[in-house]
Amino acid sequence: MLATAVGRPRDAEIDAAVLRTTVDLLETTGYLQLTIAKIAARAGTTKPAIYRRWPTKAHLVHEAVFPAQDFEDLPEGRDLRADVRTLVALGVQLLARPAARAALPGLLAESAADGALAAEVLGQAAGGTFEWLQGRLDAGIAAGNVRPDVTTAAVFELVAGAAFVATATRPADAIDERWIDQMVDLIVRGIAP
Amino acid sequence: MLATAVGRPRDAEIDAAVLRTTVDLLETTGYLQLTIAKIAARAGTTKPAIYRRWPTKAHLVHEAVFPAQDFEDLPEGRDLRADVRTLVALGVQLLARPAARAALPGLLAESAADGALAAEVLGQAAGGTFEWLQGRLDAGIAAGNVRPDVTTAAVFELVAGAAFVATATRPADAIDERWIDQMVDLIVRGIAP
Amino acid sequence: MLATAVGRPRDAEIDAAVLRTTVDLLETTGYLQLTIAKIAARAGTTKPAIYRRWPTKAHLVHEAVFPAQDFEDLPEGRDLRADVRTLVALGVQLLARPAARAALPGLLAESAADGALAAEVLGQAAGGTFEWLQGRLDAGIAAGNVRPDVTTAAVFELVAGAAFVATATRPADAIDERWIDQMVDLIVRGIAP
Amino acid sequence: MLATAVGRPRDAEIDAAVLRTTVDLLETTGYLQLTIAKIAARAGTTKPAIYRRWPTKAHLVHEAVFPAQDFEDLPEGRDLRADVRTLVALGVQLLARPAARAALPGLLAESAADGALAAEVLGQAAGGTFEWLQGRLDAGIAAGNVRPDVTTAAVFELVAGAAFVATATRPADAIDERWIDQMVDLIVRGIAP
DNA sequence: TGATAAGCGAGACGGTACGTCCGGTCTTGAG
DNA sequence: CTCAAGACCGGACGTACCGTCTCGCTTATCA
Numbered sequence: 001m002l003a004t005a006v007g008r009p010r011d012a013e014i015d016a017a018v019l020r021t022t023v024d025l026l027e028t029t030g031y032l033q034l035t036i037a038k039i040a041a042r043a044g045t046t047k048p049a050i051y052r053r054w055p056t057k058a059h060l061v062h063e064a065v066f067p068a069q070d071f072e073d074l075p076e077g078r079d080l081r082a083d084v085r086t087l088v089a090l091g092v093q094l095l096a097r098p099a100a101r102a103a104l105p106g107l108l109a110e111s112a113a114d115g116a117l118a119a120e121v122l123g124q125a126a127g128g129t130f131e132w133l134q135g136r137l138d139a140g141i142a143a144g145n146v147r148p149d150v151t152t153a154a155v156f157e158l159v160a161g162a163a164f165v166a167t168a169t170r171p172a173d174a175i176d177e178r179w180i181d182q183m184v185d186l187i188v189r190g191i192a193p
Numbered sequence: 194m195l196a197t198a199v200g201r202p203r204d205a206e207i208d209a210a211v212l213r214t215t216v217d218l219l220e221t222t223g224y225l226q227l228t229i230a231k232i233a234a235r236a237g238t239t240k241p242a243i244y245r246r247w248p249t250k251a252h253l254v255h256e257a258v259f260p261a262q263d264f265e266d267l268p269e270g271r272d273l274r275a276d277v278r279t280l281v282a283l284g285v286q287l288l289a290r291p292a293a294r295a296a297l298p299g300l301l302a303e304s305a306a307d308g309a310l311a312a313e314v315l316g317q318a319a320g321g322t323f324e325w326l327q328g329r330l331d332a333g334i335a336a337g338n339v340r341p342d343v344t345t346a347a348v349f350e351l352v353a354g355a356a357f358v359a360t361a362t363r364p365a366d367a368i369d370e371r372w373i374d375q376m377v378d379l380i381v382r383g384i385a386p
Numbered sequence: 387m388l389a390t391a392v393g394r395p396r397d398a399e400i401d402a403a404v405l406r407t408t409v410d411l412l413e414t415t416g417y418l419q420l421t422i423a424k425i426a427a428r429a430g431t432t433k434p435a436i437y438r439r440w441p442t443k444a445h446l447v448h449e450a451v452f453p454a455q456d457f458e459d460l461p462e463g464r465d466l467r468a469d470v471r472t473l474v475a476l477g478v479q480l481l482a483r484p485a486a487r488a489a490l491p492g493l494l495a496e497s498a499a500d501g502a503l504a505a506e507v508l509g510q511a512a513g514g515t516f517e518w519l520q521g522r523l524d525a526g527i528a529a530g531n532v533r534p535d536v537t538t539a540a541v542f543e544l545v546a547g548a549a550f551v552a553t554a555t556r557p558a559d560a561i562d563e564r565w566i567d568q569m570v571d572l573i574v575r576g577i578a579p
Numbered sequence: 580m581l582a583t584a585v586g587r588p589r590d591a592e593i594d595a596a597v598l599r600t601t602v603d604l605l606e607t608t609g610y611l612q613l614t615i616a617k618i619a620a621r622a623g624t625t626k627p628a629i630y631r632r633w634p635t636k637a638h639l640v641h642e643a644v645f646p647a648q649d650f651e652d653l654p655e656g657r658d659l660r661a662d663v664r665t666l667v668a669l670g671v672q673l674l675a676r677p678a679a680r681a682a683l684p685g686l687l688a689e690s691a692a693d694g695a696l697a698a699e700v701l702g703q704a705a706g707g708t709f710e711w712l713q714g715r716l717d718a719g720i721a722a723g724n725v726r727p728d729v730t731t732a733a734v735f736e737l738v739a740g741a742a743f744v745a746t747a748t749r750p751a752d753a754i755d756e757r758w759i760d761q762m763v764d765l766i767v768r769g770i771a772p
Numbered sequence: 773t774g775a776t777a778a779g780c781g782a783g784a785c786g787g788t789a790c791g792t793c794c795g796g797t798c799t800t801g802a803g
Numbered sequence: 804c805t806c807a808a809g810a811c812c813g814g815a816c817g818t819a820c821c822g823t824c825t826c827g828c829t830t831a832t833c834a
Contacts, residue, residue: 006778006832007778007830008778008779008830008831008832009779009832010778011780031302031305032302032305032306033306036821045781046780048779048780048822048824049780051822051823052778052780102305105298105302105305106298106302108302109298109302110225112223112224112294112295112299113223113225113295122361151375154372154379155379157354157355157358158351158376161356161359162347162351162354165349165350165353165354168301168304179347183347183351186343186347186348186383189382189383189384190379190382190383191382199799199800200808200810201797201798201800201810202798202800202810202811203811204811207812228789229790229791230789230790233813239812240790240792241791241792241812244792245812396804396806397805400806416688416691417688418688418691422795422796431806431807432807432809433796433797434798434807434808437796438806443795487691488691491684491685491690492691494684494688494747495610495611495684495687495688498611498680498681498684499608499611499612508747536765537761539749540758540761540762540765543741543745543748544762546740546744547737547742547743547744547745548733548736548740548741549740550743554687565733568733569733569737571769572733572737572766572769573765575768575771576766576768576769577765577768585783585784585826586783586785587784587785587823588824588826589786590785590786614815615816615817616814616815616816624787625786625788626816626818627787627788627819628786628787630817630818631784
């Protein structure tokens with residue numbers, strides 16, 4: 001995505017309009033019914049303009065629904081329960097948005113056949129989060145709040161998985177504070193010595 | 194799929210060949226690249242023969258990858274740990290097969306836009322399993338091994354979610370007995386009083 | 387088409403109803419749009435009952451539109467002009483009926499790929515007619531009204547061809563007595579010494 | 580078939596390959612067995628590419644077998660016999676080719692149900708030819724070689740019809756110079772005063 | 773300042789896959 | 804062996820849409 005020096009520069013308006021439209025249409029029509037042509041028409045541009053920016057629908061949707069900055073602002077660690085709560089809340093916040101609910105299964109389906117895409121999608125989610133969780137759990141072990149044989153991957157799978165299944169099976173308003181509290185409770189007790 | 198008395202009966206060979214081919218192609222090409230035309234060609238039959246049996250690709254894949262009988266043989270309850278282990282193992286056994294890994298995100302993506310399909314897919318998984326789990330947890334509560342405020346749905350989400358995320362992110366051989374033991378440990382401790 | 391002695395005898399009503407319906411539908415929908423299924427439905431019977439009697443649509447149409455007896459009643463020869471007129475009138479009578487106009491190109495198209503059918507269709511038309519014409523021309527030669535080098539085939543081609551092209555290109559009511567007279571005039575002069 | 584300024588231009592190779600393949604397959608399989616799918620496969624292209632160019636099989640066959648330019652080069656009139664011979668030879672030349680023998684009944688059958696197609700098919704044949712014949716006959720009348728009451732349509736029907744029936748019933752090699760001479764003789768005498 | 777290069781809207785193209793129609797066959801149960 | 808009823812198989816249909824390409828124009832940088 002490096003800007004070449006020569007030639008007409010890309011119109012940043014188009015980037016913004018396309019990303020915005022993609023989210024809108026995702027919520028309306030779902031991932032599979034979403035087409036580049038529809039996005040182009042609704043964003044007031046053309047298919048080639050979109051294909052110039054994103055190689056596939058999956059890349060576009062990924063960028064539109066899970067912008068990179070969403071994964072960057074994890075707070076400093078406090079006590080264990082608060083940290084777990086932060087993680088569960090992050091998972092819910094990321095996955096429960098309508099656009100995310102619509103996009104994720106589609107992205108996963110595409111990832112199944114495209115390793116590079118899978119790496120990109122998962123890499124981003126895991127990226128900072130995984131290390132952050134590892135740090136929190138290590139601190140917990142040191143403080144005696146977490147069993148030493150608990151692996152970061154297992155906790156990550158529990159948290160992410162529960163959030164994913166909940167968003168896939170529950171109505172949106174059934175994933176609330178009480179749901180989060182319940183999950184936090186289960187996780188914190190599960191990893192306790 | 195009720196047999197009508199009148200008219201030429203269906204060729205059972207075709208049913209079998211199509212289901213077999215569907216699983217094969219899923220593992221090879223993935224859900225999105227899978228097409229009815231390819232299945233028909235490889236199974237030695239034609240598209241109409243397939244459309245006569247299954248209304249959409251999703252229905253066919255569902256039946257091919259998650260046949261109904263897979264969900265029917267949950268054993269009698271024993272002690273709590275064994276029961277949780279049964280559930281986790283069932284989740285892994287169902288989701289870790291290559292065809293299932295390829296099929297599930299696709300089915301979820303289709304379900305997002307087709308409520309009836311969602312009900313079918315989830316209904317089957319939840320069908321017996323949910324009630325069975327509820328019974329086991331109630332028994333656990335009665336025996337004092339489970340906190341009374343633990344909900345079946347939450348446990349179900351943890352187990353199914355962990356299995357799903359693990360199959361989506363780990364290599365197949367990294368989901369072994371040790372992984373299961375670890376999950377069972379986390380869950381059992383999480384729900385204990 | 388020999389009736390076998392054993393078993394239930396065929397229902398002659400069905401033969402008649404199908405032939406009648408075939409002519410009706412030919413005039414309405416044309417040869418290519420005509421289907422065995424439509425004929426069966428309208429004749430109040432079923433496809434298998436029709437296929438039991440006629441191997442193809444072409445055979446059925448042939449029998450329905452050009453029954454064998456139509457070609458059998460050529461009158462005794464009189465004078466040459468009258469004989470030519472008989473032939474031209476026969477051609478017009480056979481080809482100008484709506485069902486025949488609709489059927490003939492279709493039958494010819496099928497005949498192009500099916501030699502046996504071609505022999506049947508042409509054989510019937512040529513059958514008695516060709517010999518009859520040959521006799522009349524021979525008599526004309528003997529009487530000095532026809533050049534000896536005129537071949538029967540050429541005259542046959544002129545008469546049949548003119549009738550065919552006229553039915554294919556003219557409206558039905560433009561093929562009248564005056565048209566016949568004109569053609570007879572051209573032919574009689576053409577073959578005269 | 581007007582070239583639009585905008586959009587990707589058509590691949591002329593495909594036009595040529597499809598027309599060539601259509602003629603080949605017509606000679607091999609006949610009109611009714613000819614399918615767009617087979618043509619596409621054999622021409623190395625696809626059905627939509629064909630449907631973009633020709634709305635129906637009939638239009639494609641028409642253009643492939645009777646290209647427009649075939650009807651454009653009628654020579655200046657000379658004496659009557661030579662002119663009639665020109666017309667008969669043109670008829671034979673157009674209709675006796677294997678592809679034309681296979682195509683014509685099919686085109687006529689389709690024309691029976693599609694007036695617009697009929698106008699196109701007949702219009703092309705009649706187009707220049709009819710006027711040309713009219714001019715020649717008028718000249719013949721003026722020169723005293725043709726009866727004034729001879730109509731152009733009747734002569735046209737005789738010539739076209741004879742050529743058509745001959746190609747439909749005779750083997751290809753039986754329509755030779757001698758056949759043409761015989762027909763010319765019959766026609767010229769038929770229209771003479 | 774002019775040449776070069778890339779982006780843009782417009783829109784048709786090539787080709788994959790779709791879901792359907794229907795032609796001809798087969799099965800059942802009764803006559 | 805026929806009949807009515809009806810489903811089945813498979814060839815072909817005509818269409819939707821994806822991603823690419825071409826055009827004529829615009830907008831920037833580089834020589």
